[in-house]
Amino acid sequence: MSSFILAIDQGTTSTRAILFNEEAKLVHYHHVEITQYFPQGGWVEHDPEEIWDSTLLCCRNVLEEASLRAADIAALGISNQRETTILWDRHTGQPLYRAIGWQDRRTVNFCEQLASQAGVLAKFVEKTGLILDPYFSCSKIKWILDNIKGAYEKAKRGELAFGTVDSYLLWKFTGGKCHATDATNASRTGLFNINQQRWDDELLTLFDIPKSLLPTVLDNCAQFGFTDLDLLGHKIPITAMIGDQQAAAVGQACIKPGMVKSTYGTGCFMLLNTGDQIIHSRNRLLATIAYRLNDTVTYGLEGSIFIAGAAVKWLRDPLHLIEKANDSESMASSVEDTGGVYLVPAFTGLGAPYWDPNARGALFGLTRNTQREHIVRAALEAVCYQSKDLVRAILNDGANLTTLRVDGGMAANNWLLQFLSDILGVNVDRSRCIESSALGTAFLAGLGAGLFDSLEEMTGLWQADRHFIPQMDPKKREELYDGWQKAVEKTLTPAAPLLFP
Template structure:
């Protein structure tokens, strides 16, 4: 028996079949088009995205036969709005990277609404989150608001859209981790917040039902047999479970298009004093576990920029050899604020910058600076998390960082990360931790897999990266990074 994990990401959709020992049996992947209709705008075609999911699922199931259960993990904050009767989307999905509502967020902040938003949702007023994207769709798609008020529209993050399509319109639902990223969900009460919905002008009847991560989300009958959907979680929370970070104080960081670090804070909702996010790590059997999260908008995407924007590499795999060949006497710094700066700065108006160029700076120095920028941004998050964790009164300390995602395969990037953090970095045997997390959710709900404690015992280390840089050099480099960020913000 197998478990089908649907991993719907920012640049591609993947279907991964896991067996009862959580070994990968089959994988299929399809990229889809990124649309940039205006400066700072990022959109996806929901139909193209849906086809990518269908095609990948069909590809793996054709090879291995029917699955016992489905788990779904997805790019968070990206939203789509669709007609309940036809199932057709009214507009392209607005992607989490999109910045079109930055001015509206600034207006709400100036009016003094951010404290209330944070108190209820744990989030900050930023276009990153779903609420202002939904408002934009209702205000700008012809007829959308009237249809929403009449109850004939549905809105949701990509998990909701996929659940709707997979169940052929029978289920409109989401899980608590995705709901917690919308800026419309009260993470204390565990429900859509009427005051937040009123603030953003969003009719509550268009929102999905919120369920546990390990709840039942209906049956999919599209692949020849009825397969239950038994696990759903946003990509970073799914990776947290896939990394078996079930104990307070455990920390993971995923390096994909962006970088997302989550610190498990257990039953305690920790209010950040350093502009981190307080969010839901997971919700199992009605019990909420909270997390502190720091979000970096550009991680792996900086390597894509080297390839597609500058043309200095032909493939991402070339960066390691180039970085190792870089001139040690040059300290080029790239601040990759291409879509603004995320945590702990939250400066949507900032734009990317490069510092320390000389006549000898070339592709090798750019490659090293690109990989090091991820480590510097991660240290920004780690410093903020340490401060918040200590201020909460917790006796637990932050130690080893568990890493996953595409960039974690780079030995240079991970060694650089350990050097900049001054802490060990652990890379697991299974790097597909996002898909693994929802495969475990669905497999446990179906009865194939053990509980969280048993699953944690299966986690295994592939390699540990120990810091090799002395403290003085580490702090000297980090100080240079902080000065570069300050200059970038000032220029924005």
């Protein structure tokens, strides 16, 4: 009997295929790094074919390395970097343009102009829970339609398909038989009405996007089709799709209102489960869909930081201050403090709660005594300060946070998590499985295939690897954070665009 689950975690800098058994225990994984392209300042792109090739390669290799056959896989689930936008030809399957990444800022002027129109901003926020920012898919679709020759005409004729990465991978896996997405990914496009759970005709008109482009929206557990026989040698049922941050919330068993998780990968994403309530933040957070099962929606409140692990990669490439990412932990701990240095990593603008797409990164406090260790430590501290920005916003929106569950590649850094606990003043729990996105995806795929009975089983599967408890003097915490706030203030543009009503 098939009893293994194959989870795909397609991220910003790498693709992973991870095998779990019927008890949701990690068996084996394979990962491949993918290329990011930066053709102009503020532009971030991927090659869609490379995304697909890396996904298929990971699936084939993880099966071979685990000495399993595709017939041993009961279900496949897909989680993905959200918002990243792909348009492709329905007949040939060929991408019309590179995938425009979620960090891409090329549409900032368009978003600002749209937001300045009377009534547009309030309506957009009310319908989508989001803000009018280049982060989301809607303006990226608009850019491709407006700038690639013949694209709009082809879209009007129904010849093109749009998808976030999940939808594109599903199309490829099923040989073009299924053009669908899930509710969490749909909720990040800026075209999906989270109140009515449907594509919104008024928003489509606002962005002048033909409805024929859009995929069908399904629950997170659904029958999404089967992998094409020629790909893996067996038709594997695809039973779950979900955005990576929502997948991590499931993997962290944050399935009750009030529970909070934070994922530290390329960026940082903090998600609060708000149950069946849509909470429109008073503190510049995003209302989003946490998951949708059996047509029942669970909502979330999210804070998004664009640069977290990406700052460590910047230290390695192109600065060469470190040789490998995990060097950052030993270097940060080798000095008592940053020597007064603050790094504001606004390389692609600032996300929540500032939402300033025109802000740019800056280093403050450099002296003749500044060493590379100070800069490395400042980069890690910046991740924690940005997390505190999000926690303050969540608390001001009425949540009661005593413990934060964390995951993602950066969560392996013990020094980082201790400083995070210190600067937040709350307990931090690291999951035993830091691949929480893959775990959540695997659980949902197993749920969709009948291997699990209910979402509540995830609570019993979650285990903490280590607890971090605040040790910093409150006065010191306040002084350090005050320095951060002053540094951020200096990077904000004088007239940051109005993205909230």
